[in-house]
Amino acid sequence: MATFTEHYDLIKPGTDDYYDVADFNENMDAIDTQLYQAEQDMAGVSEKIGNPGDEGEDTLFGLLNPGNQPEEKADFYRYSKTEIKKQIQNWKPNLSGSTTFYGKITTFRAEKNGTVYVKWTSSDTANGEFYIYHKAPLSILEAPDQSELGSSIPKGLQQEDFCYYHINYVYSSNKGKPTTFEWVFPVIAGIDYTFMWYASSASSLYLNEFSLGYTDTKEA
Structure with a gap:
């Protein structure tokens, strides 16, 4: 008798079940969907982090830029430039x-x-x-x-x-x-x-x- 995985409900045929290509395809579709979603989420996170030198306030690096910081925090940001x-x-x-x-x-x-x-x-x-x-x-x-x-x-x-x-x-x-x-x-x-x-x-x-x-x- 078939069972299902804990997180994504992938089909796990029992030892007495006959092979069914539909079960295999359903599992592949579920895996494909989850991997694609994870990839999109990571792209979104990377975009929000930005790159060193960003000056705008729409990325994390931009928010940390001395130009966007109060004086005391801007000094801390420049600490690595000793x-x-x-x-x-x-x-x-x-x-x-x-x-x-x-x-x-x-x-x-x-x-x-x-x-x-x-x-x-x-x-x-x-x-x-x-x-x-x-x-x-x-x-x-x-x-x-x-x-x-x-x-x-x-x-x-x-x-x-x-x-x-x-x-x-x-x-x-x-x-x-x-x-x-x-x-x-x-x-x-x-x-x-x-x-x-x-x-x-x-x-x-x-x-x-x-x-x-x-x-x-x-x-x-």
């Missing part, structure tokens, strides 16, 4: 038996007034802090990227007004799992900005990625 100027990867400082570490990540001279974007991914086991100095001694400015500067704050950086930004990016241990943080900062043309890394209660340190560049984004 112009990377500095990138450091896979830095593993030597703690040398200490649990405290100071290191220079890099010094960045702003070419223009604007906003820079910073991405930080680390898998260290420590309490971490991130400093940006807009003033620094010549010895620090000229130190190469990824300089290990010991277990105490380098001489000349103790002055509070030298520090432009200070962020605690990790509290306690992240147990060695990569953690990513992202920030944006305003910069002034002609100023050298020195990025420093401080860690305490550290049992291991590993900077997976540090990326820095200009961006139109005004808020992280």
